Amino acid sequence: MNIDLKGQLKQHPGLAAIYEEAAAAIAAAGTEDALEAARVRHLGRKSELSRLLRAIPEMPAAERPLVGKLGNQARAALEEAMAGRRQALEAAALEERLAQERIDITLPGEPFPGGRLHLITQTLWEIEDIFTGLGYRIAEGPEVETDYYNFTALNTPEGHPARSLHDTFFIEGEAGVLLRTHTSPVQVRVMEKEDPPVYVIIPGRVYRRDSDATHTPMFHQVEGLAVDEHITMADLKGTLEAFAKSMFGAERQIRLRPHYFPFTEPSVEVDVSCMICGGKGCRSCKQSGWLEILGAGLVDPNVFGFVNYDPDEVSGFAFGMGVERIAMLKHGVTDLRMFYDNDLRFINQF
């Protein structure tokens, strides 16, 4: 309430009474309807205030300015009070309505069903992203492949004992055609087409004739190939260390163990420190603290011979990893076959 107005109204007790009554009615209005009734009664055309203001022209000239000024001030003050009151009532009404609109917030929400990418795809993409980040391109090649690319050009000629390690699916009616047993043949195809430097990874499906708890006849590999001047074993180690830390966590270590593959020399198998026990030794790593994740090595000069690269000019490294194994280690999947059962209760978990 305008104190100034109240003091001034003392100069006109009649107006003061009208004002007081109206102000009280507005303040007392408990509903929007009551407030409207108060407006009609105290501010409407037939209200005492309106009548008083309309009667000003008939008042003595000396009174007119005072009544006019005070009356209009009182009207403005009352309208303001009215608006304030209306806002308060509306707010209260909204609050009450909202309070009544209670629902069970524990019920589940709209499903907006989102499907899942297969864990193999997620793992493949993650591997691809790490290597594209390191500057590698992704190459692809045929799955129905010739003996030449799958074995011979990879320094595994006919009769080589390493051939018997691969249980190969052969194609009926086409001599020397098979389902590739690894993605390595694409190495040769890439090098046939391109001059060094070559930095590629080769993801894809591969096939071996084997089916039991730890083998499926189809699985996935990612092959990597770097050929350039001055590529060293140290580069291989650094690259795979970067991969392992990126894939399994910054605190992971890797170690290289000498091994044998026909198409690399020296050849190594690569272990990552066990992510389950942190390297202390547990059931998963057979107490060794290490888990084997891939095979690798420097490209054998004989392979360069097949693609007309000069081993005195360039050197290279290659590596190959099983995507299923990486996914199993990372996510604790215990049965390889689940990847290909495609049960939604499996797929939806990742």
Place this chain on the structure above:
Amino acid sequence: MKVPLSWLKEYVDVDLPARELAGRLALTGTEVERISHAGLPAGDGNLNRFVIGRVVAIEPHPNADRLSLCRVDTGGATAQIVCGASNFKEGDRTAVCQPGGMLPDGRRLEAAEIRGVRSEGMLCSESELGLAAKSAGIMILPEDAPVGGRLVDYLPVSDDVLELEITPNRPDCLSVYGVAREVAAITGSRLRTMPVCDIKPRGDDNVEELVSISVADPSLCPRYGVRLIAGVKIRPSPAWLKARLAAAGLRPVNNVVDITNYVMWTIGEPMHAFDMARIAGRRLTARRAAAGEEITTIDGGRRRLGAAMLVIADGEKPVAIAGVMGGQDSEVAAGTTDILLEAANFDGRSIMETSMALGLRSESSTRFEKGLDQELVPQALAMAARLITQIAGGRLVPGQFDIRAKPFEGGATHIRPERVAALLGVTVPAAEIRAILSKLGFKVKKEGSGLHVGVPSFRADVEREIDLVEEIARVFGLELIPPSLPSGMRAIGGLTEKQAATRRLARLLAGRGLNEVITYSFIGGDFAGRLRLGDDDPRRQAVALANPLSAEQSLMRTIMLPSMLMSAAANLAQRNFDANIFEIGRVYTPLKGKKLCDENEVVAGCLCGSLRGPSWRGNGPEPDFYAGKGLVEAMFKELSGWFAVDRTREPFLHPGKAADIFVDGSCVGHVGEVHPLVLRAFDIDRPVVAFEVLLEGLIASSKGIAVFEDLITYPASFQDISVIVDEDMPAADVIAVAGDAGAPLLHSARVFDIYTGSQIGAGKKSVALNLEFRSPQRTLTDAEVDSARALIVQALEEKLGASLRL
């Protein structure tokens, strides 16, 4: 390859515990699958409870006819032991298990009352000690066995065993001595000499006069050696030999056979012993099998031989499949007295092919197929001759056969220290290179700025400098190589357009609620019938596997639908009812006249569950043709492309509720409800909507990079019209006519309602269109829009016989 530690230690002075040795081997290239234990459990003092005892007295058991009561001297004490065997006498030495002792099978022996008499231990049989599968009585030990001594100090009855995985390039390590050589190199321990010293023959006959040996095919048999030992006595092997073989996982047979196996395990040369009495014509020839020849091998199998296979034949027939397995007819058995001892070198590839063709692998074939050292031939013969005459008696007949095409010429190569550094990324000093190679048996001498390296006969895998680099890397220590990244890296990584598109589509479909599956690329031969494919449907021509695992996995798929339906059916059977799935995979199309097939990426999917997912508010619409088409539309939109449809001609789809998909006039796929008969063939009892689009088609339709179109500066005007047309009029025709007539102001015409019913009469339908008019240059006036609308209505009336619905 199982290498018992005590056996290994006969040839190398190494005192590392098994676990540490295994770790060192693993890091230098010999994978250790595990460390196992053979024979008596060690630890907890168990080995102290097995001692050598002497039977002092045998008396009948007072309460049992078949048992006897023995007093046994166990060195300073006498134990009373009840025994059920009867193959021994007073004074015999035997193995005594004292109370508390644990046998290899885990049984623990305690002192007990047997039929009312206390027994303080057990007299052990060979089978109880794990040396034989069956024994007739207790083990009687030779007179030299020290009474009271621990059994394990006299016989290798308890051993840690390294189970090694030997890579195919290192057949030299398929022997205890080969592993010993490796261990000496990597630990710096002393290697003892090979146990192959020869013995003197006796007699005045000569094997060269007694038998005739020849090699008809020197390319498959570069070296063939034979010796004759006359007058042997075939018996079970002595306990130490049985213990050795048992620890290595070999089954003892008889003394002669056991010795040939022992020699193979020790130095890596497979051997064979023939009973000379059963060799027809006293002649042996290494020749290829004649077509149709057969042999019964010692495992009892009847084998039909191929003309490429090398056999050892006597005067009449094959008596062994060379390097793979001997024949039953000439095997050494109880009555054998004279034996022809064979050690040979066979061509690895030939052995591998023979063994694969026959499906017959043996310890012998797995060694020969990797290519063995020819110098092992005389070494094995010398070692076996000495052991056989010692253990089985008899005499070595003077003379021998050693037929070979050409003598071994040692290989040689060179190595440059700077090359080692350039390839490994770490400098290995020349002196260290020299030391490493020497320890591995190479003969190293200085040559210019590098080293000349002579390769020993047992390392045929080493031919080139790079092979030596590997030897240096693994012994020097890969852990000492510092990690780095390629220094010349100037390539930019990334996905190809196709790979990027694949990822976008996979994310899109997953985002729309489909789950990705990955199915096998091969399907069953009955797929064409199940899909109702016509006889001349090209998809019947599939790439077939020559050696499939099963009929269900025999063909490379030419279409994705069978994989999708099988996956859906499997999920439905598991009550995963919201089986809306997709796969981005390849189909394989044979090409006439080409070796390899076409491999094309396909995006395929099928919907058989609610599109909303289960909800307490209702499950939403069931999938229908339009759901499938909506996904296809979304895929094309994702790649900024579009497509046309035509009623499908696919026999596996609902003829009325399916469409073929076209890009630039060629069919790139289909979408629609699957034919009920096909669903039945896949055991699916609910409607399924499937789609399948060639990734190439999706990419081909792409307009490429999206170019900005101003839809913001000037407002559009919208008008709705409804026209009545014949009921079978395609909506696409209505839109096409409207589009032509409304150009250039009509921006789009969208169907928002289709109505059929009594209000508009039979055979008719009402198509309601929402028309959007706009200009990129200005705000359109009402008059412009009205006249464009009028033109559209007029064209629909004139061209399609439509009438405006008021």
